[in-house]
Amino acid sequence: MERRELLKRAGVGGAVGVTGIVAYDRLRDDGEPAGAGESAPNDSDPPAEDDEEPPPRYADEFGTVADVVRAGADPSGSEPIGDVLTDLAGDDTLLSFPAGTYRFPRVELSGFDHLGIAAAGDERPTFRAPAGSCGDMGRHARFLDVTDFLLDGIDFEFGAEGAGGSVAVIAAGDAVVRDVTVEGSCRNQTSMFRMEIRNPDGTGVAENVRVRDDQDSTWMTGAYVGEEHSGEITFRGCEFSEFTDNGLYGSAPGVEGGGDGAVHTVDGRFENNNISNIRLGSTGSTARGDSVVVESAPDAERVNLRGIRFRRGSEQTVEDCEVRFGSAVRESFGAIVYHADNRGARVIDSHVTVDSDGVPAVRAFYATDEAGGAPVLEGLTIDGEARRGFAVDVEGRNGTSIRNCAIEQSGGNRDGIRLAYSEDCELVDSRVDVTGYPLILRDASVAIRNTTFVTPDGERHVDRMDAGPGDFRPEAWAS
Structure with missing residues (x-):
């Protein structure tokens, strides 16, 4: 099979016709391939179309396809299926699960190499962990x-007493996890789902993964x-909510000595995750089309709610995302936060609403880092009713760029942009409309071009100005 062929074709659901199957070694109850020892049909016999079963999904992608129930797996949930899984698993093999509940x-x-575990049809099988199955490592x-x-179309149910653990895909090559749910956990585990690609040329896709x-x-x-992720992973259409230690923790590959593999999230939904909803920290990682909503904090030992957090690395991009912070949020460094060890990231064409x-x-x-790392804000809209503090607060970031941005905060005593200890910044083609000071410079320099500042006392347009530390102090806005 050509490299990435599985990735290309796994995104297409639905059964294929029998004639499209290269090799369909479906197992009978006695363990022999279906058809073994049976005489070939007579050409004159009428076709028994009503007796034909459609092949399972992905059957034409594997040389061997095993119907696990016919191979002895109990779909009623009474008998464990561990031995069946280990006996049937092999290279170029699909383990196909009819609908049912399986004791897992x-x-x-x-x-x-080229192993698949997937629902046979549209009905989803459930893998139910038995009570007392939590292990020392939470796996x-x-x-x-x-x-x-x-791995496709499986519901992992870990709700029994003392049952659970993480579902982990640690791949040496390409991998697809699609339409998978995980519910329940052990007390001693630290993550619900783990995925990494340890081959720099490998690609992973996690699509419609939902965990609770x-x-x-x-x-x-x-x-x-x-940390050892060195390939590329895309989380597409995934949902992570109410977690106490990050929704998507994608920054570990960016540590010193880590694999620095890119992590992407597309069209995801993130709600009320502590520490951060999306955390990026490896080179070239991205968040595109994601929705982040923070209204309250989960019950955590320490609370610091952040929507998107850049931790470590550089060249990350957030694009076409929506981030909303509700009025009840108090314990937060910000909706989008550049950690001190991040060396520069872009936020473009996105919308942030802050009522906090x-x-x-x-x-x-x-x-x-002595080399610093300039934040780039472009096409960013900031609105909301937050009072006090700053809409944008930047310290120690030479070369910060704010372009084509619209900032409108209607809460009392809310300031616009604060640039501190930052040289050679730019503020271009933007509008800042706040109840406090639109721009405050502290030991900073900024080239202002075609930008409008609005306060309750009036409007000021700056066509062109190279502002320095002596400009735009609070008293400069006094009428």
Whole structure:
């Protein structure tokens, strides 16, 4: 199979006709391939179309397809299926699951090339963990060093007493996880879902993955990308909500010595995740078309609610995203935050609404790297009724660029942009309309071009000005 062929074709659901199957080694109850020992049909016999079963999904993508029920798996949930899984798993093999509930013990499958585990049809099978199955490491399903791996259409149910663990795909090559849910957890686990591609040329897709922690764990991550991720992963249409330690924790590959693989999220939904809803930190990682809503904090040991957080790395991009912070939020560094160790990222064509008093829409902390890292805000709309504080607060970031932005904050004593200890910045083709000071410079310089400042006392348009530390102090706005 050509590289990435599984990735290209896994996005197309639906059954294929029997004639499209290259090899369909479906197993009978006795373990032999269906048709073994049976005489060939007579050409004169009429076709028994009503007796034909449609092949399972993805059947034409694998050399061997095993119907796990015919191979002995119990779809009633009474008998564990661990031995069936380990016996049937192999290279170029699809394990096809008819609808049903399967008793799912802790399982690790490793080292397989082109292995698939998928629902046979449109009805989703449930993998139910037995009570008392939590392990020391909080793992439950682990697919390790697999290549061209497929996991599709499975509901993992970990709601029994003492049941659960993470679902982890740690791939040595391409991998697809699609239409998968995980519900419930162990007290000692740290993440619900983990995915990483350890081959720099490998690609991973997590599509329509939804996870929920029913144990109210005080320190839990929705989806975690490990340090050794060196390929590329896209989370598409995924949902992560109410997690106490990040919704999507994608920054670990950016640590010193990490794989620095790119992490992308597209059209995701993130709600009320503590620490950050989306956390990016490897080179070239992106968030596009995502929706982030923060109205309240989960029950966590420490609370610092952030919508999107740039942690480590550089060259990350947020584009066409919506971030909304409700009025009840108080404990937050900001809706979009540049951590001190981030070396520069872009936020473009996005919309941030902040109704949280004192919480900035964008905050960039003083860069710890001597090379710094300039935030780029372009086509950004900031609105909302937040009072006090700054809409945009930047410290120690030379070269900060704010272009074609619209900032309108209607809450009392709300200031617009604060640039501190930052040289050679630019503010171009923008409008700042606030109840406080539209622009404050502290030991900073900024080239202002075609920008309008609005305060309750009036409007001031600046066509061209190179402003320095002595300009735009608070008293400069006094009427």
